[in-house]
Structure formats: structure tokens, C-alpha cells
Amino acid sequence: MATSVLFLLRPGETSAWHRVRSPELWIWQGGGPARVTLGGTGTGPTETETVTLGPGxxxxxxxxxxxxAVPADPDRATLVACIVSPGFDFADFSLAES
Known part of the structure; x- marks a missing residue:
């Protein structure tokens, strides 16, 4: 079983550093492009790669x-779908310390 959410990032908003125990598929849905930054698998994030998602x-x-993640264009919101399989569970979610 998988879970899916639509996630809107407005200009100036950030999806905080986080990780889940299962793979997560990001799919661009609309608006401006999204910039997804990856941070490795250590005890805390260390920027390793940035991927920009636009149409398709x-x-x-x-x-x-x-x-x-952030909107890649600072003046445009971006809409993405995030799919986790097996399904998302908050017990499998970690938020990095600020």
C-alpha cells in the first residue's frame, strides 16, 4: 500500500529537512519548478545533490x-505530489534539528 499527498510550497516557504524510512517519489504537478535538495543518510543532513523538477x-x-524542498522560482508557488510506499507513517518520519 502507498500513500500520496499534494504539497503546495508558496514563495518563501521551505519543506524542512526530513527523512522517511521508505522511498519517497516527488512528482511535479504545477506552478513553478520545485528544487529538491538531498542530504545523505547520516545522522543529520549534509547537502549532496539538488534536483529541479518542472513539467514531467x-x-x-x-x-x-x-x-x-523550495520553489525554484522565488516568485512562483510550486505543487508536487509525494508518494511513499509502503505507506507513510509518522513513526517512520524524522525531522532534522534546526
């Missing part, structure tokens, strides 16, 4: 990999 764009984040 998708990226699979490995299980346990830190991730963060």
Missing part, C-alpha cells in the same frame, strides 16, 4: 535519505 519531472528519494 519526478525524482525518487531513497529510503532514509534526508530531503528538503
Amino acid at each position: 519531472g519526478q525524482h525518487l528519494v531513497a529510503a532514509g535519505e534526508w530531503q528538503s
Whole structure:
């Protein structure tokens, strides 16, 4: 079983560094492009790669990999779908310390 959410990031908003125990598929849905930053699998995020998602764009984040996202265009919101399989459970979610 998988879970899916639509996630809107408005200009100036950030999806904080987080990770989930299962792989997470990011799929661009509309608006401006999204910038997804990956942070490795250590105890805290260390930026390793940045992926920009626009029309038709998708990226699979490995299980346990830190991730963060922002609108790539500071003046436009972006809408993405995030799919986790097996399904998302808050018990499998970690938020990085600020």
C-alpha cells in the first residue's frame, strides 16, 4: 500500500529537512519548478545533490535519505505530489534539528 499527498510550497516557504524510512517519489504537478535538495543518510543532513523538477519531472528519494524542498522560482508557488510506499507513517518520519 502507498500513500500520496499534494504539497503546495508558496514563495518563501521551505519543506524542512526530513527523512522517511521508505522511498519517497516527488512528482511535479504545477506552478513553478520545485528544487529538491538531498542530504545523505547520516545522522543529520549534509547537502549532496539538488534536483529541479518542472513539467514531467519526478525524482525518487531513497529510503532514509534526508530531503528538503523550495520553489525554484522565488516568485512562483510550486505543487508536487509525494508518494511513499509502503505507506507513510509518522513513526517512520524524522525531522532534522534546526
